Amino acid sequence: MPDSGGGGPALRDRAAAVLHENDAGGWTRAAPRLYPHQWSWDSAFIAIGWAHLDAGRALTELEGLFAAQWPTGMVPHIVFRAGPDHPYFPGPEWWDVSAVVPSLPAATTGICQPPVHALAVRRIWQLTPADARPAIRARIQALYPRLVAWHRYLATERDPEASGLVTTYHPWEGTDNSPRWDRALARIQAPDPGPYTRLDESELGDPSQRPTNWDYDRYLTLVELLRKYRYDDGLIYQHYPFLIKDVFFSAVLVAANAALLDLADVAGASDSDRETLAGWLDRGRAGLAARFDARSGLCADYDVRAKEDIRLRTFATFAPLFARTADAGQRDVQLQLLDSADFCGHPGLHWRLLPSTSPAEPAFESRTYWRGPVWPVINWLLTEALTALGATDRAAQMRRESLAQIAGNGDFAEYYEPFTGEHLGSQHQSWTAAVTLDWLSAAS
Ligand code: 2M8
Secondary structure: OOOOOOOHHHHHHHHHHHHHHHEOOOOEOOOOOOOOOEEHHHHHHHHHHHHOOOHHHHHHHHHHHHOOOOOOOOOEOEEOOOOOOOOOOOOHHHHOHHHOOOOOOOOEOOOEOOOOHHHHHHHHHHHOOHHHHHHHHHHHHHHHHHHHHHHHHHHHOOOOOOOOOOEEOOHHHOOOOOHHHHHHHHOOOOOOOOOOOOOHHHHHOOHHHOOOHHHHHHHHHHHHHHHHOOOOHHHHHHHOOOOEEOHHHHHHHHHHHHHHHHOHHHHOOOHHHHHHHHHHHHHHHHHHHHOEOOOOOOEOEEEOOOOEEEOOOEHHHHHHHHOOOOOHHHHHHHHHHHOOOOOOOOOOOOOOOOEOEOOOOOOOOOOOHHHOOEOHHHHHHHHHHHHHOOOHHHHHHHHHHHHHHHHOOOOOOOEEOOOOOOEEOOOOOHHHHHHHHHHHHHHO
């Protein structure tokens, strides 16, 4: 009998049903109502879920996303695919991308999200049945150059210093209202995006879980500035106020470069691509090592504009683990920190899972989005990393507790209150269902 974390086969069926329910025909809504379009890193996790049901459908998810890749190589954070019956704020008019990139098949935003996509392609290939391999291999070969171009964009335009660290331009490039961005947002001069009406608060029914209007004023002001600089990375680097060397984003890129190297034979990658990927991988690891403090065990983001470290205890602290560090010293210090009272060893936690912000941080808020709650996708990335690092017992425990947390009720919540385990945010969140499918199969 598979260890299904308390959910049994029924949990698998329910997770699969969420993906089918959110399937809009070749692409999957991130959530049925709150997030009705195609989101970039959601799609990558979603493809991992689809891979357990249908490898071809999984690849279609990514092919559709990469069809909206920009000429720079950037994969946009949202592809606006849902029609007018599915409102979302802010919509395409706020980004006005067609003025700059007229050739795209659909409207998109002008920023990006962590590059989980190569991890998804590797999982799809691992799960492809033998008889489907020739067809799937051909499709991976076609997609591979686009993945390399995406990583090249991150390694060059988003890292003009060649530091190995990706510069992010906006809180929406992953973890919206994380306290990691508070000081940088507070420095934005005269934020005034003009009048706007948010939809998320009424959609969710509990505004206290969402970013505040103070946050949204700044998010939208940043969008206006990006539009003003016509999404030109050079101009943004010269003039724009929000530039962060994001260690979590950078760690995902390291893991994704390793995944592309793993796929190199399948994809028939050239020697030059292999060399380039290996170079980015080494540089990424060195960049993270430079942000790591062996005494505290913390890995810190860096605010390029303010020239200051962002020393906060959040999930991003564990960037070296997420990047599957090859340095045993870093690994051991971080594994200890992970189970310390500041993180998973906090006595009040309902499950021993990594919260988005440490309960010991003054900015911690247990019910508010990226300021405290547990996010299954982050814990999925961590279980993958722990497994790769040989901490297999800890990974298995995290997987079991994650499944138990999700199985508590059939809603596949977006995020979870760390002390009570309460299910929060959107329901039927696609990426929660997707990682459930992956964890269940690992447990069998
Ligand atoms: C959240 O972000 C969107 C904006 O992109 C929002 O708050 O409206 C974040 O959790 C983000 O990481 C995620 O990709 C997105 C869709 O699940 O929702």
